[in-house]
Amino acid sequence: MAVRHFSTGSPFEEQIGYSRAVVADGWVFVAGTTGYDYATMTMPAGIAEQTSNALNTVAKTLEQAGCSLDHVVRVTYIVPDAAEWPECWPITRDAFAVAKPAATMMSAQLQNAEMKIEIEVTARLPD
Template sequence: MSRRLISSGSPFEAEIGYSRAVVDGDWVFVSGTTGFNYQTMTISESLVEQTEQCLKNIEAALQQAGSSLADVVRITYVLPDASEFQSIWPVLKKYLGDVRPAAMVMSAGLLDAKMKIEIEVTARIGSGSRKVS
């Protein structure tokens, strides 16, 4: 299987020079993804809504790659204010509660002050069918 690039259609990808995701064999590497709605190029002021949109954006990239959120094996959350992390737990559980990937949370500034979260994932195509123990 060859390396394949996935695009969300965001103008940032072409301007900066990156892909929303890269498929390499069975692996899918999804770039740091924010809560922008790429169809309207808008972003909510709510951290919870941004988190939901991040996961929808990631899910769309994974689907283009022939994968899904069920295949996520590693996730990294970056928030400017780590004290707000607990407020998004219900959203994370909704999308990843059964998947339970290895995870890390960091606090760091993001490129735009409107961004309240950025999420990066690594998935292995087909691994979601394996049982969680």
């Protein structure tokens, strides 16, 4: 079984030692992704814009791996402040309108205080 690894070039991937995504046996596992704009390493202040950035990064990574947000079967959202979570719903609803993956939202502290959401997905490569 060939395993493929994908990177966004984020310095965190190198510093911490992980891949943005790993493809194995028809599955695509995308690591927890925050709202950074990885081209500029800037983080927007609001959770809605961070959610959009994170989902854009996830979508680009899935595309590199050979699938899309429409192939996501599982998504986990982690937010430090659960009261902000409803601001994300319109964005997540649009992103997963086709896939409608199984989903979990957890409230937990993230790596940096500026991070308001982290999104992790599992997708299945199309036949």
